[in-house]
Amino acid sequence: MSDGLSSDLEDTLQQHRRGSDTAGTLVVSDDETYVGDTLTFNGRNLPANERYELQWQTTDGRWGVLEANEVVGAQYHPRTETIATVRTDGNGAFDETWTVEQDYGGSHRVEVVETDGTTVASASVTILPHFELGNTTAQLGEFFTITGYGIGPNVVTNNYQVAWDNGNMGFMTGVMNRGTATARIRAVGPPGKHVLQVWRNYRGVPYLQNNTQSPYGPVAGGRQSQWTVEVTEPDAEPRTAWLDDRLDENPISIHYPDVDTDGSDAELSITPSSGQPGTTAFISGEQFPPNEEVDLIWYRHEGHRVKGIPITPEPIPDRLPTVTTDDEGTFQTEITIPASEGSTRPITAAVDGEEIAITGFMMQPSIETFSPTSGPVGTTIEIELSGVGWPIYENAPYFLYDNKPLGYVCGLSDDDGGGIVRLELPATGQPGWHFIDAYPCIFEMQEDEPDFELRPHLSYLDNHPVRPMPAYHMAFKIEE
Secondary structure (H helix, E strand, O other): OOOOOOHHHHHHHHHHHHHHHHOOEEEEOOOEEOOOOEEEEEEEOOOOOOEEEEEEEEEEEEEEEEOOOEEEEEEEEEEEEEEEEEEOOOOOOEEEEEEOOOOOOEEEEEEEEOOOOOEEEEEEEEEOOEEEEOOOEEEOOOEEEEEEEOOOOOOOOOOEEEEEOOEEEEEEOOOOHHHOEEEEEEOOOOOEEEEEEEEEOOOOOOOOOOOOOOOOOOOOOOOOOEEEEEEEOOOOOOOOEEEOOOOOOOOOHHHOOOOOOOOOOOEEEEEOOEEOOOOEEEEEEEOOOOOOEEEEEEEEEEEEOOOOEEEEEEEEOOOOOEEEOOOOOOEEEEEEOOOOOEEEEEEEEEEOOEEEEEEEEEEOOEEEEEEOOEEOOOOEEEEEEEOOEOOHHHOOOEEEEOOEEEEEOOOOOOOOOOOEEEEEEEOOOOOEEEEEEEEOOEOOEOOOOOOOEOOOEOOHHHHOOOOOOOOEEEEEEEOO
């Protein structure tokens, strides 16, 4: 201790002295950049022949979700990455080039850091968002693909809207995947030239002064955000009813009922662990009492959040069989997955009325009915969907007709409807093919901004909360 200073304060002063002795200069070739561009970092006025790390200050993003059900909102936390290791020359200088990796837009601090963690020089770089169109031509009923880079996390810049022929289709966001998002836009008719455009606004609808008078500058910092595309006649008739490819999934155990299995060694499993209604599955049991009847019990989630009825897993009798274990206390039985609400469907095994083991099946959505597939204007199209989930982020598929927003459906009620969502739509438009798409949406979110609620989530493929939800796709032909 010197001059009556505490040891902690003396250490702090020494650090400042060391910092002033070794403080250097870092200059970046561009103050503003895009993902995929190359930057040059010029370090100067540093000690000669020393090793340093170039550290990139950024964030990680995810959806805040409570109990795998209620969406809080987009959540971000700091992240630091070492993007290069450099060594100064005899003059205390270095030059390093780096290609900007996929990351969130906004300002990023770059630091030159010693081996002991001391920062000796720094600079800032701003990543601007931009969008790329994968194809400018698509057959009627196929898709155009838009990929956004450098999205968010700022509340203004993590919600971009896509318009087709000046109609607002829905939003893209880069909450996950480090600011990168993908949207597939249906090529709807008539064949010929159409316009795709990306807008920006935290309220979830396009702010039409984006590119003329916005305080945040143009949508993509000067890069293209509007494209003229061409829809061509199809080589074959479009598919009339299908879903995106589904992934193999596992049930979410937090959605199981509260069953006390601590005193039991019994194990219950199901193969496969996910699929649509009608899937053939095998339920297996081990370490059950030998030569005993086992009741298999199917659960659905009942309740109604709008009516204030809590949503809870409730047993449904007679959906699954009763089986008998063998001398080793094992069994296996084949079942057909019944139609029911989507998401986790708990299954328990009971002996003498006591549930002693539990597993679950991840129910995925299905188009049960789409009929008819052609007819004159005004024809009533009947649609039945099953496997629409009860959690917030999968409860309300949002329908578009020829890329125009129509409305949403709800996948849960307080009666035993068998998990089937039914709706009727009138066929409209000129003679030829017309397209109905239902995208996942976030029905409700605790945070108000940006406004992601009750809008088609076009970047659901790589940015939807919790589960990789598919979209529904349908086609109807208007006949004269």
